[in-house]
Structure formats: structure tokens, C-alpha cells
Amino acid sequence: MRKRGRLVILFVVLVAVMLSGCSKKTESSSSAESDSFTFSSNVAIVVPYNAGGGVDVAIRSILEAGLRQELGGSISVENVAGGNTLIGAQNVLGADADGYTVFVNTCAAFLAAPQMYGNPYTIEDWEYITTLGDTDLIVAAGPSAPAKTLDDLIEYGKNNPEGVTVGCAGYGDISALAAYITLNSLGVNCQLVPYSGAAESTAACLGGHVQYVCATANTLVSHAEEGTIVGLYETGSIDDNLLGVPSITTLGHADAATPYYRIVAVKKGTPQSAVEALRTAFKNVLENPESIQKLADSGQIIRNVINDPAELEALIERDYVAYGDMVKTLNLNG
Numbered sequence: 001m002r003k004r005g006r007l008v009i010l011f012v013v014l015v016a017v018m019l020s021g022c023s024k025k026t027e028s029s030s031s032a033e034s035d036s037f038t039f040s041s042n043v044a045i046v047v048p049y050n051a052g053g054g055v056d057v058a059i060r061s062i063l064e065a066g067l068r069q070e071l072g073g074s075i076s077v078e079n080v081a082g083g084n085t086l087i088g089a090q091n092v093l094g095a096d097a098d099g100y101t102v103f104v105n106t107c108a109a110f111l112a113a114p115q116m117y118g119n120p121y122t123i124e125d126w127e128y129i130t131t132l133g134d135t136d137l138i139v140a141a142g143p144s145a146p147a148k149t150l151d152d153l154i155e156y157g158k159n160n161p162e163g164v165t166v167g168c169a170g171y172g173d174i175s176a177l178a179a180y181i182t183l184n185s186l187g188v189n190c191q192l193v194p195y196s197g198a199a200e201s202t203a204a205c206l207g208g209h210v211q212y213v214c215a216t217a218n219t220l221v222s223h224a225e226e227g228t229i230v231g232l233y234e235t236g237s238i239d240d241n242l243l244g245v246p247s248i249t250t251l252g253h254a255d256a257a258t259p260y261y262r263i264v265a266v267k268k269g270t271p272q273s274a275v276e277a278l279r280t281a282f283k284n285v286l287e288n289p290e291s292i293q294k295l296a297d298s299g300q301i302i303r304n305v306i307n308d309p310a311e312l313e314a315l316i317e318r319d320y321v322a323y324g325d326m327v328k329t330l331n332l333n334g
Contacts, residue, residue: 037099037273039073044095045102048088048109049169050081053197054216055262058132058300059104062285065294070281081196084172085109086120093121097267099274102129106174110263111316112323113172116332123320126265127275130282130307131315136217136241137178137260139166141230142205145212150232150251154186163189167201167210170194171332175201177323178235178258179214180330182248185256205229216260217242218299236260242299261304263316283307 045063047056060077068075080088085105095101103126114121146164147153157163166183168176176192183190195201198215205213206228213220214235221242223229231243236259239247249257264282266275285291286305295302306312327333 037271037277039071039100039277041100042074042076043071043100043102045075045077045104046088046092047077047079047104048081048085049079049197050199051079052199053169054135054219055104055106056197057218058135058262061295061298061300062132062282065291065298066285066288067281070284071278084113084117084170084194086113086117086172089114089121093125093267095267097269097271099266099270099278101266102278103265104132105263105265107131107259107261107263107319108174108177108323109170109172110265111320112177112327112332113170115320115324115327116172123316125268127268127270128309128312128316129264129266129275129278130286131305131312132262132264132282132302133286133305134236134238134303135260135262136238136243136301137174137214137235137258138217138220138231138241138243138245139179139182139212139214139233139235140205140220140224140243141212141232142208142210143228144208144210145230148230150186150246153188153232157183157186157188161189163191164212165191165193165210167193167195167204167213167215169198169201169215170196174258174260175214177326177330178260179212181258181326182233182235182253182256185248185253186251202229221299238303242301261306279307279309 045059047059049055056079080091092101092103141148147156166179168179171194180190180192193210195204198219201213202215202219204210220229224231224243231245233245233251234241234247236257237247237249239250286302292302306315
């Protein structure tokens with residue numbers, strides 16, 4: 001009887017262990033399933049500019065280079081222009097935090113515009129996915145420009161304190177800040193004229209409504225090839241730009257360099273599984289040699305992408321402070 005009793009106890013213990021193992025497997029399986037995320041309905045990528053501008057062209061190019069396949073389901077680009085990109089931002093912040101509404105904006109518009117207009121949102125309202133790398137931003141002369149070489153422009157600035165008019169994609173956009181800072185470093189006063197996007201500011205320059213324009217090289221390259229617009233310099237440190245002009249850093253004004261990068265983000269509170277799925281999708285495209293070549297063929301050069309969460313957060317915090325200082329210094333408060 002004692003032997004039989006011991007056998008029964010042993011049997012019960014073995015069953016308990018087996019059931020415990022199954023339970024752990026089930027929990028592990030359930031946990032793995034909760035950590036994965038599949039996009040099952042339309043993903044809306046909100047661009048706070050009209051179609052045809054630098055941000056719009058860039059994200060559409062990335063979609064075609066592989067992001068559409070990476071995300072799976074259907075994807076739409078929604079152009080929500082106006083309000084110095086704040087309308088587009090509020091559109092995203094007003095949507096559900098579920099990963100299906102994604103925001104793409106320039107660094108300055110993302111970080112400076114809210115500080116210019118009473119902080120309708122802050123950097124704490126977002127979950128950051130990735131940057132799209134550094135972009136070459138060019139100051140160029142249009143048909144009505146009084147000086148069409150850099151030396152002539154500097155000379156013109158010395159003799160004409162009223163300065164020059166420069167088209168930009170809104171006061172809070174990187175094109176406005178970069179033009180203002182770099183031209184002043186060259187001794188040329190800058191009167192900014194805001195438009196709703198790079199396509200509009202470039203068209204205004206071509207039409208003689210402004211003398212100069214600050215826009216991405218990709219936006220300007222076809223006009224430069226036609227000779228209707230003349231590139232003068234790049235506003236950061238990118239000398240291997242599409243227009244082949246020197247950077248403001250190379251010209252000896254490193255302190256005035258205003259790097260341009262784009263930020264992809266979603267509303268704070270988005271499930272981490274969705275955040276990671278988006279981050280992985282962008283990473284797979286922006287680090288894929290074949291995709292990078294496709295983008296280069298369309299004029300989108302990928303440089304210095306940052307999608308490591310810690311590095312990205314540090315970049316955002318640093319530049320938020322820097323742009324805030326810039327807004328105060330230039331008295332750009334709306």
C-alpha cells in the first residue's frame with residue numbers, strides 16, 4: 001500500500017509539472033503573439049505640406065522603394081497643409097493612438113513651430129520612429145535675383161541693407177530658419193516670404209515673386225538643370241549635393257550650419273508592438289542596399305539615418321532646445 005501510495009503521489013507530481021510546462025508554453029506563446037503586430041487596415045501617412053514638396057516626394061519615394069511591401073496592408077499619403085504644419089500635427093494627435101496614423105515632418109517644423117505658436121504640442125506628445133537621414137537644403141537664385149553668384153550676393157548684401165526676399169515653406173520650416181541664419185552669416189539681410197510648401201515657394205521664385213528660394217536639392221535640381229534657378233550653397237555640411245554647390249560649412253561658416261533631417265513619429269500611447277513594427281519597416285528599407293539605390297535613382301540620397309530609440313530621443317531633446325533658443329534669438333514667436 002505504501003508503495004502504491006508513493007506511485008500515486010509521483011504520478012500526481014509528474015502531471016502537475018507537465019501541466020505547468022504547458023501553461024508556461026501557452027503564456028509564452030500568448031506573450032509572443034501580443035508582441036507581434038500586423039497592419040490589417042489602411043495606414044495613413046500624414047504630410048503637413050501640399051503634394052509635390054520635399055517631404056511629400058521623399059515619403060512617396062520610400063513607399064515605392066519598399067516601405068509599402070514592408071508594412072503590408074494598404075497605405076495612403078494624406079497631405080494636410082497649413083498652419084505652419086501645426087494643422088497636420090493636430091490631425092495626427094487627434095487620431096487614435098493605434099499605429100495607423102503616422103506623421104512625417106521636417107526637424108525644424110517638428111521642433112521649432114510649436115515653440116513659435118504657444119506650444120500646441122511638445123516633444124512629449126510623440127513616439128519617435130526614425131529619421132529619414134540628412135537632406136541637402138539649398139539656397140538658390142531665381143530669375144529676379146539681383147545677384148546670381150555667391151560672391152556677387154555677398155557684395156550685394158554689403159551695399160543693400162534692405163536685403164533680399166527669400167521664399168520658404170512657412171516660418172516654422174527648416175527652409176526659413178536655414179535661409180535666415182546662413183544668409184545673415186554671409187552678411188545678407190533676409191526677408192522671408194512664407195508659402196505652404198517647397199513646391200509653392202519654388203514656383204514663386206521662378207515667377208519672380210521672390211528673388212531667392214530655400215528648398216531641398218531634389219525640389220530644385222530640374223530647374224537648375226534647365227538654368228532657370230541657380231544654386232548658391234547648401235545650408236548644412238553636405239558638399240556632395242545634387243546641385244554640386246559648396247556647403248555653408250565649407251564656406252567657413254560652420255556655426256551657421258543648419259542640418260536638415262525629417263522625423264517620422266506617431267502619437268504617444270501607441271502600442272509598443274506597433275511602434276516597433278513601424279521602426280522595423282523603415283529600418284529594413286533605409287538600410288537595404290537595393291532600396292537605397294532605388295531612392296538614389298529618384299534623387300533621394302540616404303545619409304545618417306537614426307532609428308535607435310535612445311539615440312533618436314537624445315537628438316530630439318538636443319535640437320528641441322537648440323531650436324527654442326533660435327526662436328527666441330530671431331524673435332519668431334507668433
